[in-house]
Amino acid sequence: MSEKARNIFALILLALLAVSAFVAGYFANDLVELRRGNLVVSAGDQSELGLFWEAWRYIDANFMGELPDSKARTYGAIRGSLALLDDPYTIFVEPVAREQERQSLQGTFGGIGATLTRPEDGGPIFLEPIPGNPAESAGIQSGDELLAIDGTAVTPEMSVADAANMIRGEKGTTVTLTVRHPGQDEPVEVTIERGDILIPSVTYRVLPENEKIGYIQLTRFSGESRSEMEEALAALLEQDVAALILDLRGNGGGLLDAAVSVADLFLDKGPVLYQQSREEGERVYSSSNETLAPDQPLLVLVDGGTASAAEILAGALQDRGRAALVGSGPTFGKGSVQLVFDLSDGSSVHVTASRWYTPDRRQLDQAGLQPDILVTVTQEDIDNGRDAVLNQAITELENMAIAGK
Numbered sequence: 001m002s003e004k005a006r007n008i009f010a011l012i013l014l015a016l017l018a019v020s021a022f023v024a025g026y027f028a029n030d031l032v033e034l035r036r037g038n039l040v041v042s043a044g045d046q047s048e049l050g051l052f053w054e055a056w057r058y059i060d061a062n063f064m065g066e067l068p069d070s071k072a073r074t075y076g077a078i079r080g081s082l083a084l085l086d087d088p089y090t091i092f093v094e095p096v097a098r099e100q101e102r103q104s105l106q107g108t109f110g111g112i113g114a115t116l117t118r119p120e121d122g123g124p125i126f127l128e129p130i131p132g133n134p135a136e137s138a139g140i141q142s143g144d145e146l147l148a149i150d151g152t153a154v155t156p157e158m159s160v161a162d163a164a165n166m167i168r169g170e171k172g173t174t175v176t177l178t179v180r181h182p183g184q185d186e187p188v189e190v191t192i193e194r195g196d197i198l199i200p201s202v203t204y205r206v207l208p209e210n211e212k213i214g215y216i217q218l219t220r221f222s223g224e225s226r227s228e229m230e231e232a233l234a235a236l237l238e239q240d241v242a243a244l245i246l247d248l249r250g251n252g253g254g255l256l257d258a259a260v261s262v263a264d265l266f267l268d269k270g271p272v273l274y275q276q277s278r279e280e281g282e283r284v285y286s287s288s289n290e291t292l293a294p295d296q297p298l299l300v301l302v303d304g305g306t307a308s309a310a311e312i313l314a315g316a317l318q319d320r321g322r323a324a325l326v327g328s329g330p331t332f333g334k335g336s337v338q339l340v341f342d343l344s345d346g347s348s349v350h351v352t353a354s355r356w357y358t359p360d361r362r363q364l365d366q367a368g369l370q371p372d373i374l375v376t377v378t379q380e381d382i383d384n385g386r387d388a389v390l391n392q393a394i395t396e397l398e399n400m401a402i403a404g405k
Helices: 003-018 043-047 050-062 070-083 095-104 134-138 160-167 225-238 256-263 309-319 379-383 388-399
Strands: 091-093 114-117 125-129 144-149 174-180 188-193 202-206 213-218 243-247 270-277 281-287 298-302 324-327 336-342 348-357
Touching: 070 091, 114 160, 125 134, 134 188, 144 160, 160 174, 160 379, 202 225, 213 225, 213 388, 225 256, 243 388, 256 270, 256 281, 256 309, 270 309, 298 309, 298 388, 309 324, 324 388
Parallel strands: 213 243, 243 298, 298 324
Antiparallel strands: 091 348, 114 125, 125 144, 144 174, 174 188, 202 213, 270 281, 270 348, 336 348
16 A cells, blocks of 8 residues: 555544534434534654554565455444444444435335224224325325225234235335225225325324323424424313323434423423533523423323434423333433534544433433333234333323323
């Protein structure tokens, strides 16, 4: 390898070790800031890599086997250096994976836009169209009984997961569902073209199992989440619900400010989280007195997919005594902010720049939150579309005698 190539490699490696900055961001589909900058590497720093090249000269001259090319060595050296930081979120991402990461942040997927459920005691599978998506446009109604998929009968033995897999398909293709609309005897066929599914961050309903309980599902934290949550709360309170269930399962995060503003709807004035960063030290994010639901009994559903901004909201509600957490296990444990630096070859490095703490100063990162009420979910529950965690939350609220039937 030429002296010029070695110097370039040294600059890349040492530049990565010199990166430090601050930004608010999110996990999974979290927003992270992209930065480029001129980094200065001293001659002394370069000389410290002499041992590295000394070792590789011996390897080049004596190794009996295929040697990696210069790019593979560069990537390996970067990964090895980052491993010394012992932080799972400070990572190096190769060009192809980085491009896939960009595409995943677009937030759409192919399908028909409907949820499938089966009652806890078994029976038929029912459809619930997601507003503004292909299923609703094609004529699927809330509570439709699913009878067949492309002519294949839906039997009691067919699991909800199997039915969902049969409905999924490539964007632009069609699937024909045979359904029975509520209150009708004759089945009808509905042909739906699969497409990009647009899912609002908040959906809500009064639970048919107990009309005193309002159910709200928050799937991510976007710029519209607060207004969507306000709409959901106003609509449910107008229907005289006595208690609320907030579902944060599978919520991988989103905008930090959105999490704080949603917490504001349930909490009186006080801390929502503390953020510690290298540049700013400690910053406090607080709720105000603009509370829409300060008193209604509230349970929050969590799982291993509850992460980042979702853990901020759950942790604030738990620490401040506003809600108990119900789930099958601890949350993910992603309570840190990453900067993303795009490199010249299309790869990138993600660098942890700050960490989040709950109002009681519990660290979220690599710790997560433990449910107050632990629920065991069986494979039978999953196969039959039974939501054991939601069912337990309903039971807990009914036992409070506040949301009794």
